Amino acid sequence: MATGYQRFEGKVVVVTGAAGDIGRETIQRFAREGAHVVAVDFNADRASTLTNELQSQGFLCSAVGADVTQEADVKRYVEHACTEFGGVDVLFNNAGMEGESSDIGDCDLDDFDRVMAVNVRGVILGMKYVVPVMQARGGGAIVNTASVAGMSGAPGLTSYCASKHAVIGLTRSVAMQQGVNNIRVNAVCPSPMTGRMMSSIEQKMQPDDAAAVHDALIATIPLGRYATPADVASMVTHLCSEEAAFLNGGLYPVDGGVSA
Ligand SMILES: NC(=O)c1ccc[n+]([C@@H]2O[C@H](COP(=O)([O-])OP(=O)(O)OC[C@H]3O[C@@H](n4cnc5c(N)ncnc54)[C@H](O)[C@@H]3O)[C@@H](O)[C@H]2O)c1
Numbered sequence: 001m002a003t004g005y006q007r008f009e010g011k012v013v014v015v016t017g018a019a020g021d022i023g024r025e026t027i028q029r030f031a032r033e034g035a036h037v038v039a040v041d042f043n044a045d046r047a048s049t050l051t052n053e054l055q056s057q058g059f060l061c062s063a064v065g066a067d068v069t070q071e072a073d074v075k076r077y078v079e080h081a082c083t084e085f086g087g088v089d090v091l092f093n094n095a096g097m098e099g100e101s102s103d104i105g106d107c108d109l110d111d112f113d114r115v116m117a118v119n120v121r122g123v124i125l126g127m128k129y130v131v132p133v134m135q136a137r138g139g140g141a142i143v144n145t146a147s148v149a150g151m152s153g154a155p156g157l158t159s160y161c162a163s164k165h166a167v168i169g170l171t172r173s174v175a176m177q178q179g180v181n182n183i184r185v186n187a188v189c190p191s192p193m194t195g196r197m198m199s200s201i202e203q204k205m206q207p208d209d210a211a212a213v214h215d216a217l218i219a220t221i222p223l224g225r226y227a228t229p230a231d232v233a234s235m236v237t238h239l240c241s242e243e244a245a246f247l248n249g250g251l252y253p254v255d256g257g258v259s260a
Helices: 021-032 044-056 071-085 109-137 158-181 196-205 210-218 229-240
Strands: 012-016 036-041 061-065 090-093 140-145 183-190 251-254
Touching (some): 012 021, 012 071, 012 109, 021 044, 021 229, 036 071, 044 061, 071 109, 090 109, 090 229, 109 140, 140 158, 140 229, 183 229, 196 210, 229 251
Parallel strands (some): 012 036, 012 090, 036 061, 090 140, 183 251
């Protein structure tokens, strides 16, 4: 079912982290603008609930349960997009996790490895398997989800911050490498956003007074509020659309002025 603005008519869009706050909002935008969406998430049930809802409204989409850290799973979601819809035009490489909050002396290396696996290995694997498919199609657009924590330090979240800096390095490198193939690669960098992840971070940083962390973070944001999933989805869909045809290798803050 088509509604209004149709920037993705007939395009095949793959979104990872599909069952989360940003994933759900973004998938709805892509679907409403005419895309055929493959919703990828570790949590297959929540991804299917979303795609069932969208299918019942007449949108073309399907869900794949996959762990983005596992090469076989990544191959499988890309093959699914090719079999079901004929290829991939857009990848929103968005699955991520926050990990634990600790001083460096207490850093849990298993947690560090897990954060790097999801946030960095997952992003590399997505691009590794999608780029050849895009090359065969004559081009495409990739958006990787970094963070304002990929652009400056985040003292309470060292592993997460390191992983998001790595996402930016990957984005810039693959953008320079694949521009010649008409594949654009950009990063979206949200500030703290209302939703599950920030509630968890606030709780981990100050278990006895999570609200104080929330207030302190809001005080650093010139526009005086957290981002919303809709704020992020607006940037992501813009970057993946033809309106952004000359944007490649860039970092796009959605942060109310934090990084200004
Ligand atoms: N929420 C924020 O404040 C914020 C700010 C900046 C950047 N980000 C980034 O945005 C992205 C999405 O975050 P969100 O706020 O929607 O978080 P979320 O926790 O609501 O969603 C994350 C989704 O990723 C999925 N996921 C986690 N590990 C996975 C794996 N190994 N394989 C497949 N799926 C996996 C989860 O099941 C979940 O559905 C993340 O990369 C996050 O780091 C979030």
